[in-house]
Amino acid sequence: MKTKAAVVNAVNDNYKFESLDLNKVGTNQVLVKMVASGVCQSDETFRIGKSEFPLPTVLGHEGAGIIQEVGSGVKNFEVGDQVVMAYDYCGHCSSCRTGYPSLCDHYNEFNVSDGPGQSGEYKFHNEDGTIVHDLQAQGAFSTYTVTNENNLIKVDKDADLRKLGPLGCGFLTGFGTITNSLKPETSSSIAIFGTGTVGLSALMTAVIEGCYPIIAVDIHDSRLEIAKELGATHLINSKNENLVERIDEISNGLGVNYSVDTTGVPEVIESSITVLAIGGESAPVAMTGSKTQINTTQELLLGARKIHGVKMGNAVPQLAIPKLIEYFKNGRFPFDKLLGFYRFEEINEAAADSSSGETIKPIIIIDEEYRKENPIEYKNQ
Incomplete structure (x- = not known):
């Protein structure tokens, strides 16, 4: 299938919107329709070349969206689930099995390398077949993405995904x-x-x-x-x-x-x-x-x-993020005070505002139809 993505083609380039081919869902993967993604300073670190990263790439690793399709081996998620995405991990090494998946033996391989990650396949390709890499097995700056079950944290149906993406990283x-x-x-x-x-x-x-x-x-x-x-x-x-x-x-x-x-x-x-x-x-x-x-x-x-x-944070996202959401509901972790919302087409402005400090945590709204009956206020509204 096709997806619209914000692609970085060279060091210090602006994001450029491209139509990419997206792989079919693998056995332990899901197809997610993206609702929103935070813009993290790590995205900017890779975009401007402060840290090396394979290009071209679809950045974005604070994604939130709705599952559209599940692979045959996926056990804990179903179509229609609202999910927040975090990093990928193997689940089998000693670090994963002792409660430290962020220290997974395969963390770099699955999240920040030029390889295909845990699935063994590159998910994004441009029209001439060139591989387009992605960050943290997400590539969240895209209208759709394919990600792994280990990346996912299910949230309640009434949760507003437009706010929740940054819970997966920052x-x-x-x-x-x-x-x-x-x-x-x-x-x-x-x-x-x-x-x-x-x-x-x-x-x-x-x-x-x-x-x-x-x-x-x-x-x-x-x-x-x-x-x-x-x-x-x-x-x-x-x-x-x-x-x-x-x-x-x-x-x-x-x-x-x-x-x-x-x-x-x-x-x-x-x-x-x-x-x-x-x-x-x-x-x-x-x-x-x-x-x-x-x-x-x-x-x-x-x-x-x-x-x-x-x-x-040496954190297990599947345990920590539900706890953060509860703290948020109870007014003890009011992270919404740090958010600024941007349309998908304004991603370059959001990145600039993140770097300058104009906005503490920019959020890119990828699906503007989501909860349209409850509109949000954009920075440029």
Whole structure:
């Protein structure tokens, strides 16, 4: 069948709409009619060439849609199910079987390589038969896609898919970094560097976990105000203040128990470790091609501090995403305050607004007929 997709053909190219051939559904796959997808900074990292990725490609890995067809081996989904998509994993290696599918032995092969992934077939081709790659076995920037059963999380029929896509990556990463990796004790202190999607989701989770103080660090006052609205107890604009001195003041000279860096800026990562208390723990979670220098004796050994490597929040999407939806319904994880909606044809503008910080979490509406009786407000409306 044919699908309309936003394709990146060369490094730093804009998205270009093309009609692609889409493979038939395989044994353990489903056909999804896409409703919406978040635009993630990882998409931009690959598009502009900060991290290498095979081209041409259909990016998009925060997808949400409705199942149109299921393969003969699919057991837990049926036509008409509303689904959110996350990353793919094998389900059989030691990491998968011990509850860490984000550390799957085949993660890179299935999600970010130039190979065909778990299905063994490339799903997208252009009119002359050229392979068009996809990201995280999704390729969500398309009107239809074929994905694997392991990518899927079923959500209720009454859930609004236009809002839920980012739960599969950005919000999952911030939430899981707190709950699965750092695991802060109630009343422990935390500093969060960068108040974008991942940082603010980590912040909202720190509120749920009862952290205090919760210090938000950024260079944009507008974002810091959102952080305050979401529960930050202290704000630091590191462009105007010395963040190390300010955190020292807030913590009465002790430092913070935990820190999360979402900026990927080497100097900021180093600061996120410097401000730790004795026994403190830090999680740098941003994708970055830059190298960071730290004195392991001074920063880690003498203070018995720890640095956590965290991938996709070390989360099991099928467990974490339903929990996030419940928190959202109960007003405890109000991620909708971060969303800005764009029509599919406005994907290049959405990408630009994501990079500039104009919109914290852009959402591309791919199916404008979905819930048309309950219209949403677009950024350019």
